[in-house]
Structures are given as C-alpha cells and as structure tokens.
Amino acid sequence: MDFFSLIFSGQNLALLGAALAAGLAGLGSARGVGLVGQAASGLLTEDPSKFGKVLILQALPGTQGIYGLITAFIILIRTGVLGKAVELSQAQGAYFLVAALPIALVGYGSAIHQGKVAVAGVNLIAKRPDEVGKAITSASLVEIYAVFALLVSLLLIILFKF
Amino acid sequence: MSVTKMQKLTVIAPLADADAIMRRLMKLRAVSLTRTETDGQTLSAFPTEDGAATEAAARAARVDAVLPVLTKRSTRKKQLFRPVTPVAMTEFRQSGRYDKAWKTVAEAEKIVKTVADRKADLLAEEELMTSLLPYLTYPYALNDPGTQYTAFVLGAFPASVTDEKIGAALEGLGAVPDVLNRDKRGVTVSLVCHKKERDDVLRALAPLGFAVASFKNAEGTANETYDAADRRADKIRDHLDRLESRLQILADNLTDVEILSDIEHTTKMTEENKRQLAVTGQCAVLSGWCPVPAENKIAATLAPYAAAYEFEDPAEDEDVPVLLSNNGFARNFEWVVGMYAYPKYGRYDPTFVMSIFYFLIFGLMFADVGYGLILSAVCFGAVHWLKPRESMKRFLLMFGFCGVSCVICGVLFGSYFGDFPLAFMRNILHMSEDRLPNLALIKGGPNIAVLLDPLQSPVAFLVLSLGVGAVHLLTGMAIKAVILCRDGHPLDALFDIGSYWLLFGGIAVLVFYRVPGIILTVAGALAILATQGRAKKGVVGKLLGGFGGLYGLIGYASDLLSYSRILALGLASAVLGQVINMMATMKGLSFGGFILLILVFTLGHVLNLAINVLGTFVHTARLQYIEFFGKFYEDGGTPFRPIAPADKYSEEVPEETDETAAAGAPQTL
Numbered sequence: 057m058d059f060f061s062l063i064f065s066g067q068n069l070a071l072l073g074a075a076l077a078a079g080l081a082g083l084g085s086a087r088g089v090g091l092v093g094q095a096a097s098g099l100l101t102e103d104p105s106k107f108g109k110v111l112i113l114q115a116l117p118g119t120q121g122i123y124g125l126i127t128a129f130i131i132l133i134r135t136g137v138l139g140k141a142v143e144l145s146q147a148q149g150a151y152f153l154v155a156a157l158p159i160a161l162v163g164y165g166s167a168i169h170q171g172k173v174a175v176a177g178v179n180l181i182a183k184r185p186d187e188v189g190k191a192i193t194s195a196s197l198v199e200i201y202a203v204f205a206l207l208v209s210l211l212l213i214i215l216f217k218f
Numbered sequence: 219m220s221v222t223k224m225q226k227l228t229v230i231a232p233l234a235d236a237d238a239i240m241r242r243l244m245k246l247r248a249v250s251l252t253r254t255e256t257d258g259q260t261l262s263a264f265p266t267e268d269g270a271a272t273e274a275a276a277r278a279a280r281v282d283a284v285l286p287v288l289t290k291r292s293t294r295k296k297q298l299f300r301p302v303t304p305v306a307m308t309e310f311r312q313s314g315r316y317d318k319a320w321k322t323v324a325e326a327e328k329i330v331k332t333v334a335d336r337k338a339d340l341l342a343e344e345e346l347m348t349s350l351l352p353y354l355t356y357p358y359a360l361n362d363p364g365t366q367y368t369a370f371v372l373g374a375f376p377a378s379v380t381d382e383k384i385g386a387a388l389e390g391l392g393a394v395p396d397v398l399n400r401d402k403r404g405v406t407v408s409l410v411c412h413k414k415e416r417d418d419v420l421r422a423l424a425p426l427g428f429a430v431a432s433f434k435n436a437e438g439t440a441n442e443t444y445d446a447a448d449r450r451a452d453k454i455r456d457h458l459d460r461l462e463s464r465l466q467i468l469a470d471n472l473t474d475v476e477i478l479s480d481i482e483h484t485t486k487m488t489e490e491n492k493r494q495l496a497v498t499g500q501c502a503v504l505s506g507w508c509p510v511p512a513e514n515k516i517a518a519t520l521a522p523y524a525a526a527y528e529f530e531d532p533a534e535d536e537d538v539p540v541l542l543s544n545n546g547f548a549r550n551f552e553w554v555v556g557m558y559a560y561p562k563y564g565r566y567d568p569t570f571v572m573s574i575f576y577f578l579i580f581g582l583m584f585a586d587v588g589y590g591l592i593l594s595a596v597c598f599g600a601v602h603w604l605k606p607r608e609s610m611k612r613f614l615l616m617f618g619f620c621g622v623s624c625v626i627c628g629v630l631f632g633s634y635f636g637d638f639p640l641a642f643m644r645n646i647l648h649m650s651e652d653r654l655p656n657l658a659l660i661k662g663g664p665n666i667a668v669l670l671d672p673l674q675s676p677v678a679f680l681v682l683s684l685g686v687g688a689v690h691l692l693t694g695m696a697i698k699a700v701i702l703c704r705d706g707h708p709l710d711a712l713f714d715i716g717s718y719w720l721l722f723g724g725i726a727v728l729v730f731y732r733v734p735g736i737i738l739t740v741a742g743a744l745a746i747l748a749t750q751g752r753a754k755k756g757v758v759g760k761l762l763g764g765f766g767g768l769y770g771l772i773g774y775a776s777d778l779l780s781y782s783r784i785l786a787l788g789l790a791s792a793v794l795g796q797v798i799n800m801m802a803t804m805k806g807l808s809f810g811g812f813i814l815l816i817l818v819f820t821l822g823h824v825l826n827l828a829i830n831v832l833g834t835f836v837h838t839a840r841l842q843y844i845e846f847f848g849k850f851y852e853d854g855g856t857p858f859r860p861i862a863p864a865d866k867y868s869e870e871v872p873e874e875t876d877e878t879a880a881a882g883a884p885q886t887l
Contacts, residue, residue, distance in 0.1 A: 106555030115840050122786040126680075129789050133676055138793075140663065186854060188559065189629075192844060196776075203776045212676065 066144030070135040073156030074128040077209065081124025081163025088117030088171025095178040102130045102182070109181055109188045116195045118169040122164035123206040130213050142218070155212035162205035170198040219548060219570035221563060222509045223540040224858070227516065227533055229504040233549050236495060236502040242519050243504075245870065247862045248512035250539050254505040261503060271489040284326045285479060287628060291469035298494040298798045303605070304869045305477050318338075319478040322471045328460050329468075336454050344559035350447070352399035352406035353431070355441035360436035360443060369377035369416045371409040373430040375423075377402050387426055393419045406431075437843040476867035483864035491861050507539050507858070523572075538853035548573040550616040553609070561855035566701055575690055579841060581623030583787040584834045585672075586636035586795070589827050590624025593617060608689075629681075631788075632658065634665025635823055636795020638802075639666055645803035672788050673796065676872065680785045684791035687781025687845070691774065694849030695719070701850060713752065717767075718744035718774070743768065777845045783837050789832050791830040796823030832877040 096110035129138070131152050136142035144152075177191025227249060231239050243249050256263050310316055353360070354374065364370045375384070377400075384395050384693040393411035400406075406429075411419045420430070434441045451514070496503045508516055513529055520527055532538045540560045542552045544567070551573035560566050586592070597618035601611055627862075628634065644648045650731050654664035662674025672679040702711040721742025728735025751763020805811030847853075863870070 109559075111836065112558065112843055115836050118837075119780065119783065124782045125790065126782055126786045129786075129793075133673075138673060139449045179259060188777060189853065193389075194842065200772060200776050206779060206782075 061146070064146065064149075065171060066146050066149030066188040067135060067137075069149030070131055070147065071137070071143060071151035073134075073153035073160075074131040076153075076160040077124045077131065077156040077163070078128035079124075079161040081167065082121040084164035084167030085118050086118075087119030088169075088174070089114055091168075091171040092117065092178060095175040098179055099182050103185075106181060106185060109185065110178055110202075112188070113174045113181075113191060113195065116174050116192065116199070116208040117167045119169075119199055120159075120167035120170075120202045124159055124163045127156060127206065127209050127213065130210065134213060134216065135193060148216075148218070151216060152213065155209055155216075157209075158205040159209040160201070162202055166198055166202045166205075170195055170202075173198055195203050219567050220542075221446070221561060221565065221567050222511070222543045222788040222858075224532060224538050224541070224563070224798075225513065225526065226512055226536075227504070227506050227508045227528040228530070229520065229525055230262070230501050231523055231525040233500055233502050233512040235523050235525065237488065238285035239504075239520065239523055239525060240491055241484070241863070243516070244488065244491070244861045244863045246512070246515055246519060246716075247860045248515060249495045249785045250858055250860050251504070251506040253494045254503050255498050255705060259496055262498075263573070264493055264495045264497055264502070268494070271486070271493065273480065274489045277442060278479070278486045280327065281323055281479045281482050284323045284330070285475060287326055287330055287465065287477055288322075288469045288472045291466050292472040293469070294472060294835065297604075302865070302869045303473055303477060303867060304871045307481075309552045310474075310477065310481075315474050315799060316478065316481070319471065322468050323478065324477055326465065326710040327466050329465055331459060333461050336458055340451055340458070342456045345456065346447045347444055347451070349431075349442045350433075350440050352401075352404075353408075354444065354495060355398050356408055356440050356518050359438050359561070360433040360440055361473060364410075364413065367413055368410050369413045371411065371416065371419065371430065372407075373409075373423075373428055374404040374406045375429075377404050379405055379426050383426060384423075386695045387422050387569060388419065391415055391422060414681075423435075445633035450563075458675070463662075473867075474489045480866060480868045481686055483866075486863065487861070501726045506861075509541050509858070529824070532563070535600035537856060539858035541858035542567055542569055544569050544573075547619065550619065551576055553612060554616070555859060556838055558847065559851075560855035560857050562852045564857045565855075566697065568697070568847065571693065571697065572846065575693075575846065576838055577619060577623045579686065579690075580620040580834055580838045582683065582784050583838060584620075584791065584830060585627030585631045586633040586635065586787060586791065586879075587625050587628035588638075588823065589791075589830075590626075590628055592621075592827065593831070594619075594621030597621060598689045612859045620650055630667065630669040630672050632665045633664070633792060633795070635819070636800045637665075637673075638662055638795075638797050638819075641796070641803045643797035644755060645800070645820055648806075657717055671791050672785070676785065676789065679788065680782060681782050683784035683788075684841055685839075686784065687778050689782070690718075690727040690841070690846055690860045691723075691849065694846045717749055718771075719772070720745055743860050748861050780841065784840075787830065787834055787837060791826055793824070793825045794829075798826060 080179040092110075096114050099106060099110055129136070132138045133153060135144055135149075174191070174195045177188075177195055180191045181188050222444025227240070235508075254261065352374070356372070358370060360372070362370050381395075381397065388395065392415060393409050396408045398406045411420065420428070432870050433443065437446055447793065463547040485553075487633075494504075512684055519529070540563050542555070542560075543549075544552060554567050554576065555567075555569050555572065557560075581590075597614040600606065601618070602612050605615065640654060643654055644651075648671045651664065655666055656662075656664050658665050658667040658675075660670035660675050660678050665671035668776070670678050670682075695718065699711040699715040702708070702714070719742075721739055724735055724738030724740070724742050726735075729737055746767040749764070749766035751760035751765075754760050754763045766819055798818060801813075802815045802822065805814050805817075
C-alpha cells in the first residue's frame, strides 16, 4: 500500500473524525469554562457566598465537551476500536470523518461564545445576585446550536449502514 | 418536604434584661432578627454611647490574632474535623479558666510583638555584618579621619570597573587606591588622598559609579565592628529562642483560648444583635421571625423575665425567611437546593422529589460497585466516628446515600472497579473470549451486568439516559401543573402543560401506531398553537404567541438531549477503569505482575474515583437546577438564619443555673 492509503486508511479517517469531535469540542469547552472560572474567581474575592451560583454558570459551557466525547465514543464503537472489529473502506472512513464535523466545529465555537455569555452572567450576579436564573437562561440559549449539531452528528453516525 | 410556617415575633422587655434575653434567644438558635423600626417618638435606636460593641469586637480580634500563633505550636493531636469541646460556662468562669485564658492571650500578644521587634534588630545586625565583609582586610578604624594631611576614603564601585579605569580616573590626582575585595557585587576600595583633594577625587570617581561607604556606629576596625555585631546577633537569637519556648508553654492552653474566642465572639454578636433593637424609655423592643414549632421553646425561655411577647402570622407580601423541613433522607439534599436558590416562602419545596432523582442520576453516572462501596464506607464511617457538625454531617450522609445508588447501578451495569472481573479472567486466568460470561438482559460483548453494559451497548444506555431524562422533565411539568391547580388556575394547567403532553403522547404513540400517533401529535400541535398566545391581544398576537409555543418545543428537545451527559460520564469512568484494569492485569500473576497489579489497581482506581466524583456531582446538580427546576421552580426566598452563639470550637453544656450563666458580662482585664 502506498503511504497515502496507509495514513488515510478507512479506520484512520474515522479515528480522525473521533479525534476532531472530542478534541475541538473539548478545546472549546475548556476555553469557555476557563473564561468563566477567571471571572468567577474575581467575584468570589468580593463575595465567597456566591460560590454555588458561579459554579453553575461555570459548568454551563462544559456541555459541548461532553457532546464531543459522546460522539467520539459512538464513532469508536461503530468503527470497531471498542467492541468487535470492523473493516472500513476509505469512503466509509471519510463518511465518519464528515459526520463528526458538525459537533467538532459547532462545539468549539459555541462553547467559547457560551463561555463569554456566562462571564457576562457572572458580572450580572455580582451586582444583582437574585437574577442568576436570567444569567443561566441567556447562557443556555447558545447551547441549542450545539444540541442541533450533536443531533446531526449522532444521527449520521448511528444511522450508517455498512 | 415543605417550607416551615414562620411567625413574626415581637418581644418587649425591660432594658436591663435585654442582654440576658438576647443571649438566651441566641442559644435557642430558633429566632432570626429584623431591625425594629424606629419612629422618632416612642421608639428610638438602641443606645450605642457606651461603646460596648467596639470593645467586644476588639476583644474578639485580640483573641483571634493570638490563636494561629498558639495553634502552630500546640502539641495537641491534629484531627480532620476541628474538635468541639463541650464546656459548662459557669464552671469555666468560676474555676478561673476564663482569667487564665485571657492572661495567656495577653502574654502571647506581648511575646509576638517582642519577637517582631527583635527579629528586626537581628536583621539589622546581620545586614551590618554582610556590609562589613568586604572591609575585613582593612586594618584601620572605619571612621578614622585620617592623618594631619591625608584623608581615608572607603567605598565601592560596580563590579564591572577595572583597576585600569580607576587608575585612569585618578590621573593627575595624588590618590592611592587599594582594592580590598572584588566579587560579583562590586569592587571595594580604600583610598588615601590629600585632604585638599578629597572632593576632586570623589568628583573624578563619580562617573564610574563610586559610592562612599559610611559606618555611622562603627566601633574601631571592620573586624572589631563585625565581631561586636556578631555577639549582639547571638544574644538576640538566644532571646528569640527563649521567647519561642515560652510560646510553646503557652500553647498548652490552646483549648481554653479557643473557648475564650467563642465566648468573646458571642459577646460581640450579642452586642451587634442588640443594635437591631429599638428602645422606649425603659424597654427594649425586639422583632424577628421564628418557626411555628419553636414557639413553645421561646415562650419557656422568656417566662422568667418580665417580658411581653407576641406571635403573628406573616402578611401577604412580606419577605419571610425560609426554613426547609424534610424527611431523614431528603434532608441531606437540602443544601443542594440551597446552593442554587431557596424557594419563595409558602411555595413548593422541591427537595424531596429532587433528592430521588439526584440519587438515581448520580448512581447512573457513577455506576460502580467498588467505588460506591468506598464512597459509602468513607462517608458513613466519617459520620459515625468523627461525629461532625450538622451541616457537614448532612453533606457526608448525602454522598453516602449516593454511594448506595452507585452500588445498585453498578450491579445493574456490571461494573466492579470497572471491568476488573473480566480483565482478571482475560489476562490472569487466560480464559478465551467465548468462555467469558455474557449475562446481561441486553446482550453485547462479554459482561457481568444484570441489565446492560454501557461500553458494549452504548446506544441502549443512551436510550435509557434519555428515558430517565424524559421522566424527569415530565415530573417537572407535572409539578408545575399541580402548582397551577393549587393556585386556582386549572385551565392554565390544562393549556400550558396539557397541550404539550398531548403532543408528546402523540409522538410516543407514533412509534407503535402510525395513524393514531399522527392524529394525537397534530392535535397537540394545534392545541399549543391555539393556547400559547391566549394572553396576547388580537388574532395576530395570539397566533404569534402560539408559534412561540411551538418554538418552545426546541427548548424541550434541547433539555432532553442534555441528559445524554449521563451516558458520557458513565462511559468516561468505565473506559478509564478498563484501561486501568488492562494495565494492572497485563503481567499476569508472576511476582512482578502481582506487585504491578496492586500498585496500578490502587492508584488508578483512586484517581478514577476522585476525578469522576466531582464531575458527577456537578453535572447531576446541573441537571436538577436547569432542566428540572426550570419547569416549575419559584425561587427568590431568603434562607432562615437564626441568631446563634459562636460555636467554632466549643459546645455549651446546659446547666441548671442558666439564669446566672446567661449574665455573661465580660470581665475586664
């Protein structure tokens, strides 16, 4: 087999998809959660009693990483890495690669943006601690798009017929 | 599972008894204070001229400043939870322990200050000695003014200056430089020059960065000064050692000083609480809240005094503090609700229902028999043996119960320290794949699960997670419907909840019977369209509102998908466990393999437990707060914070002569 087919074999392409799903979505979540963590620490220096509320806001952008992880798992299971082995042609591997893209890309972007909204939410509850519900709702609105992307990715992967 | 009914409490008592009554109410831990309104005529603010509050705060601060100093030196056994010492207050004062504790505080304060001063002195001596080091070879007195015609100059250049540069700078001047010392900090030099040329010499050397050294208090030569400073430094060190041993002895009284801290803090809080009272000419007026079950206790406490008191129902719109009351299981989950927000007074307390779902979802995410047993053992054991305080006890009990849930789910999903039994069978007993058990109801690869193995059947587990999520969401909607009906809006319940349920029911039926399913779904959608805009004006407004209601379905779908995190977290710990077990059983049962097994198994699984317990806790809580509470919760309540004495270190043992004990006036030092 020539080098190209070796590197981009069916299974490797599928694994690349899994890696992108888990990696990019995880990156986005890490960045988003980290942003909120920084703002939260600032708030806690003034008022440590708000820890519970900021913890919720900080956990919100973490969802995309989880979605990416699930997608990666499902890919690994369907392509034989976990569970019984499966032979994949290059075209089939490329299918899984493309199927992973929605959650990979949208997970990355939406997690960072959701993190920024959550940071604004932390600033909101600094002045008005009772409005934490509104802060959470605003941040959750961004998540819908990650959910759509997860839906598309999962459907593509689960419904694939060998 | 409810919000305890509260009563408004008003007490009028003679001013002289205000302190005693306040202390006894604090000991009850059943009353929260509100500021009594003053009106400038009959009611005026509590008198503050005697400065009792500032004095109490100062005393408490003094004790607190000394505590860390003594704690560091105490030889008392260190325990995980700070020990709570039971104390009989009158005995504490009468036996002289109170006075002795204050003497300890006073002496420790003095010692701390002396230590600080002496350390500064020591530093000065050491700095002097360091600055003298380059000059130790200089034979003359440091402050020697020179001879009749010559002057002696001592000083230093930066390290980069060479002998040639110095020679060049002194060209034409009758000065003789002698390099005493050269190191990376600088070049130390002594100069002899004509008295008249001294200023010229200094001017010539200035561009090279020459700094004249001056030793104001030098006693003779550099060596002599150095030795004198050294002797003084040793004396200071001895003194510091003696002070340190004295502190060590004082630290033996740490327990009593801690009790003293509580006493002074209680006095401080009593004074602060008294500020909330209003006074008439002779009487003090106290206003606050108390739970209905505590009324008898309060009445009994106030009985010995010439006090008048009244319990009133709260008015409609008052901000009544919220005290939750639940059964023995759900009580331990109250702090999870509190971490988010307290329910409004008089509204629904979701703690009980939430606790059941929290128990279930925690177990699903963290399903493992081994980890669950460890979690429960640690938590229940800590409660039994370490006897922590109420709030820590509830925290531990909650995780202990969740551990039980983990064990149950671990059996269902066949997880005993991950897939350790299977890894054992594979790598140590060398059983072939087809001989491994496949027990689950839902078959996948080899497993010892009762229901299904998440790694082998992830889609089935996903369906299970979403199923649990659907039940959770529907329960939330049902609670909302019940609340609406209880408030007298049954039609609202029918339209807002019922129409969505019609649609969901239609989708469920659609899976089995196409035509009835479609009919129900369409009916549901039409119902939503028709009813969700009913608050708006005009046909267009109502239709737009209806479409908004249909758009809200996306919110429900997003909520449902959020429960897929149960799958994610469950798989994460399972896969990590699988890797750990594979590594542990890699070498079989040879001698080295056995060591590897023990080591990797212990370290790996402890790591897995620690990493995942935090994530599980946060995500389970998040599911409650956002997906579940979002359907019905009315938050915005303020928690009930009763006034209480300080109890960081001590616990008061009740005595018969409580009247005298309550008169806890601080004695002056």
